[in-house]
Amino acid sequence: MMFFLASALLAVAITWALTRAFFYPHSELPSSSLERNDDALRSLREQRARTVQMLKDLELDYSTGKVPQEDYQEMRARLGHELAQILEALERTTPSIDVA
Amino acid sequence: MTHWGIGEFGHFALCLAWILSIVGVIGGALGGARRSDGWFALSLQSTVLCAMCAGLSLLALGWMFVTNDYSNQYVWQYSNREMETIYKITAIWGGMDGSMLLWAGMLTFCTALLALQARHHERQLMSWVIAVANTSTLFFLHIVVFETNPFRYVQSSFIPPDGNGLNPLLQNPYMAIHPPMLYAGFTAFAIPFAFCIGALLSGRLSNEWLRLSRRWTLIAWGFLTAGIVLGGHWAYLELGWGGFWAWDPVENASFLPWLTGTAFLHSVMVQERKNMLRFWNVWLIVLTYGLTVFGTFLTRSGVVQSVHAFASTDIGEVFLQYLAAVFIVTAGLTWYRRLELRSERSLESLFSREAAFLLNNLVLLGIMFATLWGVMFPVLSEALTGQKQAVGIPFFNAVNVPIFLFLIFLMGVGPLIAWKRASWSSLRRAFLMPAVGGFLAGCALLWGGVTGFYPVLSYSLCAFVTLTILAELHRGIKAQRGAGGEVEPLPHSITRLFRRHTTRYGGYLIHLGVVVMTIGITASMAHKVEREFTLAQGATYEIGRYAITLTSLEEVNMRNYIALRARAEVRVRGSEQPYATLLPELRMYRRNQENTTEVALNMSLREDLYLILSGISDDNRAVFKVYINPLQVWLWIGTLVMLLGTAIVLLPRAGTLVARRVPVKAKEQEVEI
Numbered sequence: 210m211m212f213f214l215a216s217a218l219l220a221v222a223i224t225w226a227l228t229r230a231f232f233y234p235h236s237e238l239p240s241s242s243l244e245r246n247d248d249a250l251r252s253l254r255e256q257r258a259r260t261v262q263m264l265k266d267l268e269l270d271y272s273t274g275k276v277p278q279e280d281y282q283e284m285r286a287r288l289g290h291e292l293a294q295i296l297e298a299l300e301r302t303t304p305s306i307d308v309a
Numbered sequence: 310m311t312h313w314g315i316g317e318f319g320h321f322a323l324c325l326a327w328i329l330s331i332v333g334v335i336g337g338a339l340g341g342a343r344r345s346d347g348w349f350a351l352s353l354q355s356t357v358l359c360a361m362c363a364g365l366s367l368l369a370l371g372w373m374f375v376t377n378d379y380s381n382q383y384v385w386q387y388s389n390r391e392m393e394t395i396y397k398i399t400a401i402w403g404g405m406d407g408s409m410l411l412w413a414g415m416l417t418f419c420t421a422l423l424a425l426q427a428r429h430h431e432r433q434l435m436s437w438v439i440a441v442a443n444t445s446t447l448f449f450l451h452i453v454v455f456e457t458n459p460f461r462y463v464q465s466s467f468i469p470p471d472g473n474g475l476n477p478l479l480q481n482p483y484m485a486i487h488p489p490m491l492y493a494g495f496t497a498f499a500i501p502f503a504f505c506i507g508a509l510l511s512g513r514l515s516n517e518w519l520r521l522s523r524r525w526t527l528i529a530w531g532f533l534t535a536g537i538v539l540g541g542h543w544a545y546l547e548l549g550w551g552g553f554w555a556w557d558p559v560e561n562a563s564f565l566p567w568l569t570g571t572a573f574l575h576s577v578m579v580q581e582r583k584n585m586l587r588f589w590n591v592w593l594i595v596l597t598y599g600l601t602v603f604g605t606f607l608t609r610s611g612v613v614q615s616v617h618a619f620a621s622t623d624i625g626e627v628f629l630q631y632l633a634a635v636f637i638v639t640a641g642l643t644w645y646r647r648l649e650l651r652s653e654r655s656l657e658s659l660f661s662r663e664a665a666f667l668l669n670n671l672v673l674l675g676i677m678f679a680t681l682w683g684v685m686f687p688v689l690s691e692a693l694t695g696q697k698q699a700v701g702i703p704f705f706n707a708v709n710v711p712i713f714l715f716l717i718f719l720m721g722v723g724p725l726i727a728w729k730r731a732s733w734s735s736l737r738r739a740f741l742m743p744a745v746g747g748f749l750a751g752c753a754l755l756w757g758g759v760t761g762f763y764p765v766l767s768y769s770l771c772a773f774v775t776l777t778i779l780a781e782l783h784r785g786i787k788a789q790r791g792a793g794g795e796v797e798p799l800p801h802s803i804t805r806l807f808r809r810h811t812t813r814y815g816g817y818l819i820h821l822g823v824v825v826m827t828i829g830i831t832a833s834m835a836h837k838v839e840r841e842f843t844l845a846q847g848a849t850y851e852i853g854r855y856a857i858t859l860t861s862l863e864e865v866n867m868r869n870y871i872a873l874r875a876r877a878e879v880r881v882r883g884s885e886q887p888y889a890t891l892l893p894e895l896r897m898y899r900r901n902q903e904n905t906t907e908v909a910l911n912m913s914l915r916e917d918l919y920l921i922l923s924g925i926s927d928d929n930r931a932v933f934k935v936y937i938n939p940l941q942v943w944l945w946i947g948t949l950v951m952l953l954g955t956a957i958v959l960l961p962r963a964g965t966l967v968a969r970r971v972p973v974k975a976k977e978q979e980v981e982i
Binding site: 213220251272 | 313314315317318321322325329332346347348349350351353354355358362365428429430432520662725726727728729730732735738739781784785788789809810812813
């Protein structure tokens with residue numbers, strides 16, 4: 210009897226949780242502008258850290274003679290451009306929190 | 310109401326998990342296709358609940374084992390009252406049904422972790438990723454619910470008072486961790502696969518899916534590495550043949566995805582850096598996932614014979630159908646996205662890091678195909694000629710040893726060679742010292758009396774790779790000191806270098822681990838000493854630098870087995886001091902009347918002394934088999950170094966950690982680089 214009740218309770222709890230998630234998705238997902246900005250900022254900061262890391266790796270490769278000059282300049286320019294875009298996006302995203 | 314006990318509860322939870330995985334597939338697909346938050350949230354919720362239900366199901370089965378519930382057929386078949394509690398728990402994965410449940414449970418756990426990660430990332434991509442991951446889960450849960458249900462009752466109204474017992478070979482501490490490690494590796498590879506197919510379905514084919522799945526790939530690879538080596542260690546200690554790897558079909562089944570997974574880990578670096586090999590990477594990860602499924606098929610379908618294989622069943626066909634579906638869908642998607650998958654650049658020179666990585670991939674695939682050919686040869690020969698012909702250890706060694714040695718060579722070349730195009734002067738600068746060092750090491754070995762082409766080549770290559778790693782470390786420290794303009798103590802420089810470039814130097818540490826392993830494998834294969842002898846009580850046998858004296862033979866009565874135990878005192882020749890006491894055993898398990906040998910092992914950094922009591926001769930003398938395996942322990946030490954390297958690669962980068970920790974409640978202020 211105890212296990213039957215446990216099974217029934219489990220089924221009811223799952224149905225309730227699924228219904229709630231479907232009809233009120235924002236109870237599950239980051240929804241407010243603040244939360245969405247949190248996610249966007251986290252993602253941008255991770256991208257920034259990754260791009261900075263790639264630049265560091267490139268510098269190390271260049272200084273140890275593993276990237277030719279021409280390639281180094283091209284890749285550095287590309288990564289610099291990416292980093293600038295990320296920083297711009299960070300600038301754009303941050304003030305919107307104040308609005309929210 | 311009929312009886313509803315813990316078995317019914319476990320089965321009910323399993324069925325709920327199956328239903329929830331269907332909801333996860335539908336929710337994820339509709340969330341991706343309609344860009345609907347509702348469906349996406351539903352898929353995330355159902356994925357987490359699915360893992361919870363699968364976990365409850367596993368707990369229910371575990372409880373039935375621990376409480377000796379022999380009304381359950383699986384519990385009756387794989388445990389008995391005399392077994393220690395730890396082995397009653399490990400018996401969950403001792404047979405086909407429970408191992409499939411564990412597999413499915415671990416897969417739902419990985420998918421649930423993915424769902425928790427997914428809510429903070431781009432929704433369209435993640436919706437599809439969740440849908441694909443749930444498709445994998447659904448397949449395995451489908452097998453468990455409909456084909457290998459572990460909650461079946463015994464086929465009679467009489468409940469047996471005791472169970473059949475677990476195979477004695479599996480009553481070993483390694484069996485408690487080896488299969489879960491292996492399954493963790495197999496199941497975690499389903500996540501990068503889901504990212505790949507999710508990216509193809511959503512059309513988001515930038516490198517984002519690689520970035521998000523990178524950690525999963527490394528974790529899967531680390532677990533698979535640990536699982537494979539633990540399996541080797543178990544075989545070494547338990548099977549009593551003096552070796553650790555017999556190219557057994559089931560061992561090979563775990564090795565195949567490790568090879569393609571390793572290739573993938575290398576080729577993603579080329580995609581991240583140069584936007585090349587995009588099509589190749591898609592197929593590599595699909596192949597890796599496919600091989601994990603294929604391995605399950607091999608182990609459980611009965612197509613190959615192995616000491617590790619589960620009983621033959623008819624689920625093989627379902628696995629093959631699923632595999633065919635995976636490859637057909639991938640082929641369709643890659644054709645549909647062929648323009649977006651085109652590389653931005655092409656290979657400019659054969660003397661470049663891109664080319665070295667590509668060659669490394671081809672070599673790894675070469676080993677994979679050679680091994681697969683050996684595994685499938687009995688099946689193919691039977692299909693073509695009607696006679697099953699197996700290939701053994703000599704075939705695998707003859708084919709794979711030279712390819713492996715070439716791979717070791719590439720391991721030295723890859724990190725040192727320049728991207729795009731290496732000039733002759735840079736090649737000379739990078740490789741002169743390591744190449745001379747490797748050559749001198751080879752000469753020294755020949756001069757020291759080491760013979761045999763492969764051993765000398767192997768040690769020389771190991772010296773070459775070690776020197777390339779040290780040279781690379783030296784260059785890195787020099788560059789760092791040059792940039793900082795300060796001279797700091799060497800340990801500080803090394804730590805700083807590792808912290809600033811975790812992926813690169815963690816990777817080198819993994820390479821160093823492979824070198825250490827290779828030395829251990831080469832020495833134990835090439836210089837192994839093996840003898841069989843008989844000894845009367847008090848008599849001594851001399852082998853190598855050891856003198857082994859049999860001091861006693863006694864019968865030991867344990868809880869679930871009787872053993873004949875020999876006590877052998879070992880001395881180093883020329884010394885009167887005791888060196889070690891070895892206690893090999895011959896065991897007979899009462900319940901299933903199976904005999905096993907328990908190896909006695911004395912491990913040292915120099916060599917392993919490995920003693921087996923094979924039996925008693927007609928004249929009442931103990932029959933022994935002894936192996937001296939030089940440098941064997943370095944194989945296990947090398948694995949630990951590899952895992953340490955993997956852990957370093959997995960360390961979060963300093964910037965990323967800050968990005969995660971800082972609460973975002975105020976205006977973004979810190980933009981330090």
